[in-house]
Ligand SMILES: [Zn+2]
């Protein structure tokens with residue numbers, strides 16, 4: 001049976017499910033209703049379900065009628081603490097919460113893929129593991145959904161050989177799929193620096209150690225790590241988003257706190273930047289008689305797809321899906337994605353699902369209160385993911 005035909009048949013029903021999920025968005029680790037919807041849909045298909053009281057996600061297992069590898073397909077489920085400002089008839093009913101990153105579409109696409117593949121069990125050469133993952137939008141200080149699921153053995157029983165996922169992309173029109181070889185998305189680490197000086201009267205700076213002056217040197221000097229010590233073709237971002245210190249114009253404070261984010265496209269550069277920042281900040285602080293406490297909180301790692309999996313997706317789209325077009329993305333994104341955590345363990349494929357149309361509101365960036373995703377993308381997402389899954393299991397038998 002042809003995947004495109006089945007996808008067309010179920011498209012309306014899947015779009016309706018997406019609208020319900022959009023109407024009732026839930027924050028990270030609170031996706032109870034969303035999980036309920038997913039469970040009910042998977043049960044209707046006779047798919048084996050694994051739930052775990054440690055998280056709100058849902059895992060589904062579909063065994064093909066032939067032996068083979070296990071491919072995991074992942075959709076994230078959570079929404080954002082944003083007040084929706086669209087006029088959609090299915091706009092958010094949960095005040096202050098919105099599916100502004102398109103995870104409602106990801107869930108809908110994966111439910112559609114589950115429907116399609118459960119009709120094609122005889123053609124599946126192996127097992128498909130559906131991972132409906134909570135909490136991609138990391139709350140500060142707690143593990144992301146991918147980290148939680150990995151800790152709870154989502155990549156075991158059955159052991160996952162590879163994983164694939166997608167993300168809505170308002171920079172591409174609906175009907176297109178974006179791929180990127182090499183570094184695709186950045187690692188994201190938080191930097192907390194406490195600069196310790198010695199406070200006193202601002203009229204007598206020689207009797208103090210001024211942490212504000214030290215902080216100024218650190219802010220400018222750290223950028224020279226990026227410009228002078230990292231190769232120009234190796235992308236790195238260091239941005240400081242918060243400075244706090246001092247109470248009065250004529251008082252030198254004891255301490256200044258500086259917080260920022262660091263992004264890199266590979267793990268080698270990531271480790272190098274961590275060390276260089278520690279060295280530079282300590283050296284500058286001490287050269288003025290002060291000191292510094294440096295805390296680096298590691299977020300998601302950088303994301304690089306498996307080239308063979310990209311080739312499979314490219315081939316199936318070019319040869320089997322005439323309505324969908326593949327686009328090679330020119331640049332990586334310095335944004336981060338916790339899908340990268342799975343890729344620390346298994347090879348994976350992450351691709352962009354074009355969701356833009358002629359309406360300007362469909363082209364504004366993710367996480368915006370006015371963004372409207374074109375739901376026609378769902379059909380293309382279902383076709384691409386299902387066709388890829390069958391082909392991956394076929395060629396990797
Ligand atoms: Zn997001």
Ligand SMILES: [Zn+2]
Nearest residue numbers: 101103136167
């Ligand atoms: Zn997202």
